[in-house]
Amino acid sequence: MPELSLCMIVKDEEKHLTRSLSSVKDVVNEIVIVDTGSSDKTIEIAKSFSAKIFHFDWVNDFSAARNFALSKCPGDWILYLDADEELKPDSIEEVKKYKSHTPAGVYCTVKSLGSSTANGSVMRYPRLFANVPGLEFVGKVHEQISDSLRKNKIPLVESEIEIIHHGYAIDEDGLQKKKERNLSLLLSNENKKSNVYDKLKLIQTLISLDKYDEAEVRAKNVINSKFITAADLCLAMFYMAQIKYENNDLNAANSFALRSYKKLSDKPELNYLLYLINNRINNIGEAFKFITLCISSNKQLLEKKSKIESENILDQTDLYLRAINLSLKLDKTNRC
Known part of the structure; x- marks a missing residue:
């Protein structure tokens, strides 16, 4: 029977680790944890799960740590989680069935609670994949393996597997510190031969910190x-559109x-941005x-x-209210 390795990197995760490992202990054959310098009870907790x-x-560099962890996983399949994530209980059986699947990268839905919107964000990432030679993570932060799977001709398949991410369910000060940490890591790599993925993540991070002039240059x-x-290119243009909107260059x-x-x-955020722009210039038909x-x-x-890999969920009720408001404006305009 093919075996499944949990692959995880940690540092000072005593708050979350028990919840995370408890969620997967009945589906993985082994737990592989790479510690990058914990000073709390993280190691003690990990040992309690063997x-x-x-x-x-x-x-x-998160990818460097993640790739080291990957090298220590002997399983036929890899499931990678962060310590502040948990596998939903009703996803366990679906994870099990992929252990006998032909080699693939399996898209899982990662729901981040309390991130940049009230509803959190949804990401589709291949968190479960066949452990074949040549795979590697890329990205100083928000590391991903999708491109490596494609380069190695590993097919990507859909699934109903869900992972809950608790890392952004923190106060504004905590969120700000995470953004600033990510910015520092991305800037440290900027003068080297950074890849486009890191460059786009740097732009996105600068925008999230309201550093629009710096984001525009990049x-x-x-x-x-x-x-x-x-x-x-289209993603860079979307970021530029956000920057121009914030600078009132409609x-x-x-x-x-x-x-x-x-x-x-x-992309909901792009459609929403185009709604905002057209509403500002009183182009009600296009805004609607x-x-x-x-x-x-x-x-x-x-x-x-959706086929989008990463996106914020917008407040659907708020969107409907905005649509109703525009519909009333259109009706009033048409009657005049």
Whole structure:
């Protein structure tokens, strides 16, 4: 019978670790934990679950630690979680069935509670995958393995597996510190040969910290760079549209948003941004169109039918209220 390894990196996670390991102890064959310098009871808790524990000197790079952990996992399949995450109980049986599946990367739905919107965010990541040679994580922060799976011709398949992330269910001060930590890590890599993924994450982080001028410089560089994929170019243009909107340059914001629409039409945040722009310039018809599209794309996320890998869930009730308000404005305009 194929075996499944849990792959996890930790540091000072005594608050979350018991919950996380309890959620997977009945589905994994072994627990592999790489500690990057805990000073609390993290190691003690890990030992209570008979985990295999390794130590790794922190080098300000989440992928480096994650790849070291991956090298210590002998299982035929890998499930990777963070210590502040847990596998939903009703996903255990579905995880088990993939242990006998042909090699694949299995998309799991990761629901982050209390992140940048009231509803949290939803991410689709291949958190479960066949342990084949040549796989590696990339990204100083928000590390991912999707591209490596594709490069190694490992098919990506959908699943109903759900993971709950508690790491952003903290106060504003805690969130600010996480953003600043991520910014520091991304900036430390900027003058080296950083990949497009890290560059886009840097822009996103700067925007989240209201550092729009700094974000704009980086977004321009990505947009003007050579050898960039169409998807990455459209994402950079979406970020530029956000920056221009925040700087009250609505014409430029609209232009960049529409240019990014080619690849991101099912992105709720892009539809919402185009609604905001058109509402600001009193283009009620277009604003209504985009708020309607936003409702539809947001519903796809809520129902786990969206193909987007990472996206915030917007407040569906608020979206409907905005649509109703615009509908009344349109009706009033048409009667005049």
